[in-house]
Amino acid sequence: MSGSWEAVIGLEVHAQLLTRTKLFCACATSFGAPPNTHVCPTCLGLPGALPALNGEAVRMAVRTALSLGCTIKEESRFARKNYFYPDLPKGYQISQFDEPFSEGGFVEYEVEESGERAKDAPPVVKRARLTRIHMEEDAGKNLHDLGGGSVVDLNRAGTPLVEIVGEPDLRTPAEAAGYLRALRDVLVFLGVNDGNLEEGSFRCDANVSIRPAGSSALGTRVELKNINSFRFVEKALAGEIARQKDVVESGGRVVQETRGWDEKTSSTFSLRSKETAQDYRYFPEPDLPPLHLDDAFVATLRASLAETPRVKRERFVAELGLSPYAARVLTQHPRVASFFEEAATLGRDAVAVANFIQSEVLRDVTTRGVDASFPVTPGQLVEILKLVSQGKISGKQAKELYAKAKGTTASPAALVADLGMSQVSDPAAIEAACAKVVADNAKQAEQYRAGKTGLFGFFVGQVMKATKGSANPQLVNETLKRLLGG
Numbered sequence: 001m002s003g004s005w006e007a008v009i010g011l012e013v014h015a016q017l018l019t020r021t022k023l024f025c026a027c028a029t030s031f032g033a034p035p036n037t038h039v040c041p042t043c044l045g046l047p048g049a050l051p052a053l054n055g056e057a058v059r060m061a062v063r064t065a066l067s068l069g070c071t072i073k074e075e076s077r078f079a080r081k082n083y084f085y086p087d088l089p090k091g092y093q094i095s096q097f098d099e100p101f102s103e104g105g106f107v108e109y110e111v112e113e114s115g116e117r118a119k120d121a122p123p124v125v126k127r128a129r130l131t132r133i134h135m136e137e138d139a140g141k142n143l144h145d146l147g148g149g150s151v152v153d154l155n156r157a158g159t160p161l162v163e164i165v166g167e168p169d170l171r172t173p174a175e176a177a178g179y180l181r182a183l184r185d186v187l188v189f190l191g192v193n194d195g196n197l198e199e200g201s202f203r204c205d206a207n208v209s210i211r212p213a214g215s216s217a218l219g220t221r222v223e224l225k226n227i228n229s230f231r232f233v234e235k236a237l238a239g240e241i242a243r244q245k246d247v248v249e250s251g252g253r254v255v256q257e258t259r260g261w262d263e264k265t266s267s268t269f270s271l272r273s274k275e276t277a278q279d280y281r282y283f284p285e286p287d288l289p290p291l292h293l294d295d296a297f298v299a300t301l302r303a304s305l306a307e308t309p310r311v312k313r314e315r316f317v318a319e320l321g322l323s324p325y326a327a328r329v330l331t332q333h334p335r336v337a338s339f340f341e342e343a344a345t346l347g348r349d350a351v352a353v354a355n356f357i358q359s360e361v362l363r364d365v366t367t368r369g370v371d372a373s374f375p376v377t378p379g380q381l382v383e384i385l386k387l388v389s390q391g392k393i394s395g396k397q398a399k400e401l402y403a404k405a406k407g408t409t410a411s412p413a414a415l416v417a418d419l420g421m422s423q424v425s426d427p428a429a430i431e432a433a434c435a436k437v438v439a440d441n442a443k444q445a446e447q448y449r450a451g452k453t454g455l456f457g458f459f460v461g462q463v464m465k466a467t468k469g470s471a472n473p474q475l476v477n478e479t480l481k482r483l484l485g486g
């Protein structure tokens, strides 16, 4: 019996919607502002203040649900979830409970298996079902050990969230990490969330249980709270699964409880048990009417959806000839993907564009949330590659030219002239350079002719060195082969 256990994992994700203002008031949703500067009677919960629903938050939530294949409910309702906590000035959170705006749906995700799998193998794609997506407001933030005690910042109180509740379809920590990455990609490409786990705008709780492998029964589940990095997701889940196995195999029983992850000890610890679980006394929010989403509204949003990052990756491979690896790298961020697409449209060779972005441009790209800044424009990049394909500069010179064009609006073609850069494609000049290298290295030439063909690269290198990388490589290869009699 020992060892043959299977884990059952379901994830709940809270994602902050990138609206300008909060869910029920006109306060700004900025991160990092001085504490308690983005507050008003509504989000402070002062008596008599009334909530008014943010239309942009609704549009973002519906687009999220449509992208994930959910069914949109024509009528849904907000409810009050009552509990006391210092960061919740109203004494309740406005959420959706028994009537969420969407149900069903799924996340298609790729499982990154560590180790042996070739980096260019097509990804293993799996699908996990969603239970529902609903809207709710965020609480404020308690800050401890500041100024000798605990303080509260209510800037975040009332920020719009979607809660994305997954079915317990995941079986391994690697699947859970793949699911989370895929979900974050969808949200970031939609422009509804910045995908930042560390700053808490994309938060994950996990329900974990184990059962004998092959069984369809569900074991007692433990909830893991607030896992704030992709690295921790797999470690925290693996740690919790191992703990549950130890408990069961030593004759104990897993207790239903909420646990946290301690990075220092690489183990989970109990936060609270089920016996002390709260009764939230949900009831319909009396200050908000039911939410109606008619067919025309939903159809307009459906029509506005862009392709999901996974569909984009498949298209990059099938239509543009990219490797699965390159497609994955270029869809890491929506702005990187659109930079590549713009350059690939302007240029003729999508693969050459992809290669140059990966080898040169990406290391100079900085991303911040859904924004990114690029060292050159797609137009400059395509111009550089065009100079290469026309034989005017070498691949090596393209890299130098790129370095010169970085951060400028200069035309690479003009820079080529200014820098005196041009590829030597003159057969006579190349012949002379090759002949000199062969003559200067008579011993190696003799060895090459005697069968040590691995020396060919040495000769190419010498010619390139002599011409400072400006010789047309194809011509150098041909000329050297002829001169060496290879």
Ligand SMILES: [Zn+2]
Residues within 6 Å of the ligand: 022, 025, 026, 027, 038, 039, 040, 041, 042, 043, 044, 158
């Ligand atoms: Zn407010």
